[in-house]
Structures are given as C-alpha cells and as structure tokens.
C-alpha cells in the first residue's frame with residue numbers, strides 16, 4: 425500500500441515530507457531504500473524545502489528508514505515469486521522452429537483473450553509496433569496517421585521511417601488521448617486518391633495513452649475511428665502496451681477494445697510485471713507475415729518459454745494487479761491534490777489508470793529542478809519528460825508512473 429505524503433505548514437511556508445511506502449505483500453516492486461542524505465536546497469528561492477526525517481527542525485527524533493516506491497515507471501519491477509517459479513518450471517523448446525510449448529500456449533491464449541486469430545511473442549512493444557507497421561504498409565513511401573505524442577512517433581527511434589520507409593502524418597493529441605475526428609477525416613480526405621500525396625494506409629492509436637497520463641480511449645471513439653478507417657480503406661493498429669490497464673479501467677474484456685482494430689501490440693513487462701516480452705496479434709496471414717518481419721529484425725528467440733511463462737502469470741494476475749495499481753495511483757493523486765501545493769497540482773479526475781500527471785508551476789521551480797530535488801531525496805523521476813515540459817511556459821506536466 426502506498427502511504428501518502430504528509431504536509432504541514434511551518435513558518436508560513438509549505439513543508440513537504442516524502443511519500444512513504446510499504447512493500448506490497450510480494451514486495452517485488454520496491455527498490456531498496458536509499459541512504460543518500462536529503463539535501464536542503466538552501467539556495468532555492470522557492471518555499472519548497474525538503475527535509476530528511478532525521479534532520480527535522482526542532483530536534484525531532486530520527487525515524488526508521490521508510491521503504492521506497494520507485495515511481496519512475498511500472499517497468500521498474502521484479503518478477504514475483506510465482507513468476508520465478510513458473511519460469512523455472514517452464515517447458516521449453518526452440519521457438520524458432522515453433523517448438524516452444526510455453527510460447528505456443530501463451531500465443532494461443534493471448535490471441536483468444538484479444539479476440540484475434542493469432543499472436544506472435546516478441547521481445548518488446550517497440551518491435552511489435554514496428555512489425556505491425558511493416559506488415560500493414562507494404563509499399564515503400566506509404567503513410568501512417570498517428571498522434572504527435574504517440575509513443576510510436578516520439579520514442580521509438582522513428583523506426584517506421586528508418587526501417588520501414590513509412591512516412592508519418594501526425595495529428596495533435598487531445599488531453600484525453602484521442603484525436604479530433606473531424607481533423608482526422610479532413611486530413612485523410614486531403615490526400616485521398618491524390619497522386620501528389622503519400623498513400624495513407626494505416627492509423628495507429630495508443631490505449632492507454634501514455635503522454636496523456638494513462639487516459640483510456642472511449643469505446644465510442646474507437647468505433648468512430650473504425651468507421652472512418654473503413655470509409656477510406658485504412659487499417660488500424662493499436663499500440664496497446666497498456667491495453668490491459670484500459671480493459672480493467674473500463675470493466676470490459678480486452679477483445680471488446682481490440683474489436684475495432686486490425687492488430688494490437690501488448691506488453692508483458694509493464695503493469696503485468698514480467699521481466700520481458702510483448703505480443704503482436706492480428707489475423708492469421710498478418711501474423712504469418714509478422715513472423716518474417718520478426719526474423720528480419722532479429723527478434724526470433726529460442727527457448728523463450730522461460731519468458732512466456734512469466735508473461736502468462738502476468739496475464740493471469742492482471743485483473744488484481746492492475747486494479748491495485750489504479751487504486752494506488754488514485755490515492756497518490758488525491759494525496760497530492762489535498763496538499764494544495766502552490767507548486768504541484770493535479771487533476772484527480774484525469775487519473776484513470778496507473779499514471780499521475782503532476783503540473784509543476786514554473787514560477788518557483790521548473791519540472792527539471794523539481795526532479796533534481798526529488799532525485800536528491802528518495803523519489804526518482806523521468807528526466808526525459810522534464811526536458812520536454814521545460815519547453816512549455818507556465819504549467820508543465822510531469823508524469824509519475826505508479827508501480828506496485
């Protein structure tokens with residue numbers, strides 16, 4: 425369980441104490457408590473002061489070191505005991521020959537869960553997404569449409585251009601992770617049938633949407649995008665790295681979400697807690713082609729059953745695990761909101777899954793400086809994001825991803 429940060433007021437200024445956390449029963453998600461002393465930023469011109477518990481003004485008694493929850497990402501995890509046992513016991517074979525029974529079983533059961541004909545186990549979602557684009561966009565110079573903030577567009581080394589020779593047309597993502605449907609249609613229509621434009625073949629969506637703070641795409645929106653795609657003969661790939669978070673948050677089966685898509689990638693090494701692995705699912709022919717693309721990218725593995733076994737446990741436990749993550753994120757958001765901090769603010773109603781976006785008011789300190797302060801204390805942050813939000817002016821976002 426995550427304990428919320430406590431706040432007090434001292435001499436007219438905010439006093440922040442660090443978030444404290446206890447290990448979850450498995451204890452598998454927690455990093456070791458850090459012993460680095462807190463640094464009181466004497467030169468800091470803002471009212472924010474961080475104090476090490478042992479150094480509280482007024483001679484307060486030293487307190488025991490708390491456990492620390494690493495909030496950078498839900499990827500900062502350790503396989504649970506159950507996963508490790510499953511890995512140790514996994515029956516394996518050479519998956520390159522299609523002979524790893526644990527991989528085969530995972531692919532079959534995941535395909536069913538996703539309502540797809542077939543699925544392919546791959547090392548990462550980055551690879552799954554790239555393979556999907558390569559399979560959907562067979563002609564060099566084809567075009568895909570996606571959000572400007574999509575992970576596939578921003579954080580995957582432009583693989584679709586570098587490797588697949590596919591051009592990206594981007595639309596602005598809305599705060600809820602969707603794209604404006606009118607804008608989408610007018611963009612599609614602009615180049616439709618034109619020999620002057622690249623051929624648009626694919627729309628990529630992301631659910632949950634990570635840059636938007638883990639927002640879940642509404643099913644009605646997915647239905648509309650499907651109708652639009654069908655009208656113009658386009659296919660839809662869903663980057664579902666956190667699809668299971670979306671399903672749990674909406675209380676629907678994953679297949680009800682993927683029903684609107686031609687292919688989907690899911691990740692086992694995020695909220696599901698496995699050490700590695702992802703999956704790409706779609707119709708049979710698509711997955712047969714995907715197998716070739718995985719080979720091309722060097723993603724074929726041998727006794728991958730040891731990884732598939734952990735992924736299987738992640739899938740079996742996902743409902744409980746993700747529900748708990750979401751509750752933790754909500755509690756955390758509520759706690760930060762209740763602080764009423766002049767620096768960090770939060771919209772609790774935007775916390776739908778396992779991420780919390782904190783707006784950092786730039787008057788006293790930038791998100792980057794806040795991250796530095798936090799880094800000096802016990803809480804780590806995503807510096808990548810800090811670089812990005814620094815570019816905007818006043819209200820800046822910084823995501824905190826909940827782990828368990």
Ligand SMILES: Cc1ncc(COP(=O)(O)O)c(C=O)c1O
Pocket residue numbers: 547548549550551575576630632634663665666691702
């Ligand atoms: C939405 C989304 N898609 C894809 C990825 C890439 O996943 P992987 O690290 O497995 O390549 C991430 C990673 O954080 C992600 O958040």
